[in-house]
Amino acid sequence: MTAPPVPASEPTPVAGLSAVLARLAAELPSAHRQAWIRVLHASPVPAPGVEARLLTAWPGGTRAELARALMRAWSSALPTPDGPAVALALQAAAVAHTTATEARRVDLVVSGPTTAAVPVRYTAQVIAEVIRAARRRLIVVSFAAYQIPEVVTELRAAADRGVRLDVVLESPREDGGVLRQDARTAFGTLAADFWHWPATRRPTEGGRASLHAKLIAADDHTAFLGSANLTGQALTHNLEVGVVLRNPEVVGRLVAHFRTLMNQEHGILRRL
The missing domain is CATH 3.30.870.10 (Endonuclease Chain A)
Incomplete structure (x- = not known):
């Protein structure tokens, strides 16, 4: 039997990761975001230690809830992208957010x-x-x-x-x-x-x-x-x-x- 289609109102795992990356692009300060991008780029898979490295990547700027959301969405994405791909996607989301914000300021x-x-x-x-x-x-x-x-x-x-x-x-x-x-x-x-x-x-x-x-x-x-x-x-x-x-x-x-x-x-x- 063919599986029923996912309703349009329910995000797919990949869409969930995209939403989290868009949120990170909007909420993380630039230097903090770049520190997370470096961690992601050096992380082949969403292993348990990655979240800890995210939280220590930028001293004084802990974003525990965002780190958990990112790791949860990354682990759930199908197919699961590697860390450099997630880093690139976050960088692209940041550029898009900056461009849109500047254009409508x-x-x-x-x-x-x-x-x-x-x-x-x-x-x-x-x-x-x-x-x-x-x-x-x-x-x-x-x-x-x-x-x-x-x-x-x-x-x-x-x-x-x-x-x-x-x-x-x-x-x-x-x-x-x-x-x-x-x-x-x-x-x-x-x-x-x-x-x-x-x-x-x-x-x-x-x-x-x-x-x-x-x-x-x-x-x-x-x-x-x-x-x-x-x-x-x-x-x-x-x-x-x-x-x-x-x-x-x-x-x-x-x-x-x-x-x-x-x-x-x-x-x-x-x-x-």
Whole structure:
């Protein structure tokens, strides 16, 4: 009689080992994990002494429960891989975990008053880092802009290394916006394409709409989103908060949104 298939909800022994290795990759500090990899690489089979060597491989960093889980899963795996294969699998799981974590990391950014709840990462510093991360295209969106010489210096450096700059700003009142002056003056002679939201393309009901978004996106991989305008006061003294996204999927959608808005045929924004 043919044995019944294993239900999809029940992990196979090999899947159990994979799950334990993924857990080790996520929970063990890098140096501790490397010490375990060395032990595994020198262990042909899951013999009883291997667990003891794991526990003494990294002084001061005992992970008895993880060591037991690893040995149990390794011994149960069919076919049973040798130690170097398990070591290689743990190393691969660690690389995959690091790559996924870095790609989806979110950093908090503050200006003005700070507390112990958020490690200090000032808005001006983060904006400079995001600008420096751009290699092909940089999209800068702000409601207002003035007194930002440090930001303009970074943008000039980006333009000098061949980065295409698109700067989207709110318009002055005479052009259908709500600002008292043209925000482009803050950028001097910066080599960039400047965009605005013409009055003829804004909603006419429910009051005057404004371009109030704040975004700096480097290529399709890194973006800063926050409450701060590109003004000297906002980047230093105001109480402002924001986040840096390093998730290419999310950042890519944000960038695609603004590229669609900039489309000369169908978009609402127009190049100045």
